[in-house]
Amino acid sequence: MGEAAMDSIAWPPAWPRVLDAEFGAPPAGDYRARPEDFQVAEVLDFAPEGEGEHLWLHIEKRDLTTAMAVRELARLCEVSPRDVGYSGMKDRVAVTRQWLSVQLPGREAPAGLTEALAERGVRVLSEARHPRKLKRGVHRANRFRLRLSGAALEDPALEARWQRLVAQGVANYFGPQRFGPDGRNLLRARSLLARGWRKRDDRDGMLLSAARSFLFNEGLAERVRDGSWNRLLPGEVAILDGTASQFTLVAPDAELEARAARLDLHPSGVLWGVGRSVAEGEARALEARLAERYPSLCDGLERAGVRLGRRALRLRLGEPRLTRGEGELWLAFSLPRGAFATAVLRELIAHPTL
Known part of the structure; x- marks a missing residue:
C-alpha cells in the first residue's frame, strides 16, 4: 500500500498474521464484551x-x-x-x-x-x-488476563495456535488503537507532516507516534510475508530479549541462529526518524523500500526531528497460561512495555478491531 491509498483504506490494514499459513484464518471471537474481560497490571521494577x-x-x-x-x-x-x-x-x-x-x-x-x-x-x-514525578515508559512490563468468547472457543486448533505463539513468539505489531478510530490519527499525521510538524499541533506526540508505528508495521508485514520476521538476516540489528541492548550482525552464524530460535535474540525494525540506521545488507534494503513507498511520511518525521530508533519484530510471551471454563477461555501472559495484547489476540481470533 502506497501513500495515495491511505485515504480510502479499510481499517485496520490487512497486515498478515503469522499463523495463517499453518492454520488458516482464525474464527470469529470476542475479547472485551465487558471491562472485566480485559485486565491489565503495570509492572514496575x-x-x-x-x-x-x-x-x-x-x-x-x-x-x-x-x-x-x-x-x-x-x-x-x-x-x-x-x-x-x-x-x-x-x-x-x-x-x-x-x-x-x-x-x-x-x-x-x-x-x-x-x-x-x-x-x-x-x-x-x-x-x-x-521525591520525583513518575515518568513515561519507566515500567518494565504489563501483565494481561483476558477472557475470550465466541465461535473461536470451538476451534479445535485454538490450543495449538496458542502453543505455537508460546514457542515461536508473536509478531510485534503496534495495535490498531495506536492509529485512532478508522486510522484517523495516521491521516492527521500525514497531513501535519506534509505541512511541517509543530508541537502545538501535536503536544503529546500522538501523531508522530502514529506515523512511526505505521511504518514499522509495514516493514514487519513485509517480513511476515517473506517468512523472515523471526530470522536473523545478514546485516540485521538484533535486540537482546528483555533489554534495550542491540548489535548489528554482519553474517549470523549457527550459534546466533540458535539463540534466535530460543527467543534470546530478536530481529528488529526501524522506528523512523533522524539518524543513520546501523542495519546493513538485506535488512538495510528493507528500510530503503519503506522510504521509497512512503517518502512524505519518512521525510516529515525527519524534518520533525524525531530520533531514529529500533523495535523488536518479535515478542516473547512471559508467564503464558491458558485456562478453559464453561463457555469461556482465559489467557494470561506478560508483555514488555510498548507491546500490544491485540498483537497476540489477532493470531487467535477474528474481530473487527484486530
Missing part, C-alpha cells in the same frame, strides 16, 4: 521511597482511559494535569492497575481524595511519597 513532594497512588480503574484518571486526580488535587505523572497509557474498556503521581509539595492530599476517586471509577490500592 522499583517502589516509591516513602518520602518526597510527589504522592504516588497505585490505582485500579474501570472503563476509564489513563488520561481521564489523570484529569480527575488533577482536578481533585487542584493542580495542573502536567503535575500528574504516569508511565503508560492503559485501555478504557478494561480493568487496569497502574501508578499515578501527583506533585503536592509541602501539603497533604485533599481530605476524602480516595473516596472521591472511587466515586469516579478509580480505586486507590496503595499510596506512598516519592
Whole structure:
C-alpha cells in the first residue's frame, strides 16, 4: 500500500498474521464484551521511597482511559494535569492497575481524595511519597488476563495456535488503537507532516507516534510475508530479549541462529526518524523500500526531528497460561512495555478491531 491509498483504506490494514499459513484464518471471537474481560497490571521494577513532594497512588480503574484518571486526580488535587505523572497509557474498556503521581509539595492530599476517586471509577490500592514525578515508559512490563468468547472457543486448533505463539513468539505489531478510530490519527499525521510538524499541533506526540508505528508495521508485514520476521538476516540489528541492548550482525552464524530460535535474540525494525540506521545488507534494503513507498511520511518525521530508533519484530510471551471454563477461555501472559495484547489476540481470533 502506497501513500495515495491511505485515504480510502479499510481499517485496520490487512497486515498478515503469522499463523495463517499453518492454520488458516482464525474464527470469529470476542475479547472485551465487558471491562472485566480485559485486565491489565503495570509492572514496575522499583517502589516509591516513602518520602518526597510527589504522592504516588497505585490505582485500579474501570472503563476509564489513563488520561481521564489523570484529569480527575488533577482536578481533585487542584493542580495542573502536567503535575500528574504516569508511565503508560492503559485501555478504557478494561480493568487496569497502574501508578499515578501527583506533585503536592509541602501539603497533604485533599481530605476524602480516595473516596472521591472511587466515586469516579478509580480505586486507590496503595499510596506512598516519592521525591520525583513518575515518568513515561519507566515500567518494565504489563501483565494481561483476558477472557475470550465466541465461535473461536470451538476451534479445535485454538490450543495449538496458542502453543505455537508460546514457542515461536508473536509478531510485534503496534495495535490498531495506536492509529485512532478508522486510522484517523495516521491521516492527521500525514497531513501535519506534509505541512511541517509543530508541537502545538501535536503536544503529546500522538501523531508522530502514529506515523512511526505505521511504518514499522509495514516493514514487519513485509517480513511476515517473506517468512523472515523471526530470522536473523545478514546485516540485521538484533535486540537482546528483555533489554534495550542491540548489535548489528554482519553474517549470523549457527550459534546466533540458535539463540534466535530460543527467543534470546530478536530481529528488529526501524522506528523512523533522524539518524543513520546501523542495519546493513538485506535488512538495510528493507528500510530503503519503506522510504521509497512512503517518502512524505519518512521525510516529515525527519524534518520533525524525531530520533531514529529500533523495535523488536518479535515478542516473547512471559508467564503464558491458558485456562478453559464453561463457555469461556482465559489467557494470561506478560508483555514488555510498548507491546500490544491485540498483537497476540489477532493470531487467535477474528474481530473487527484486530
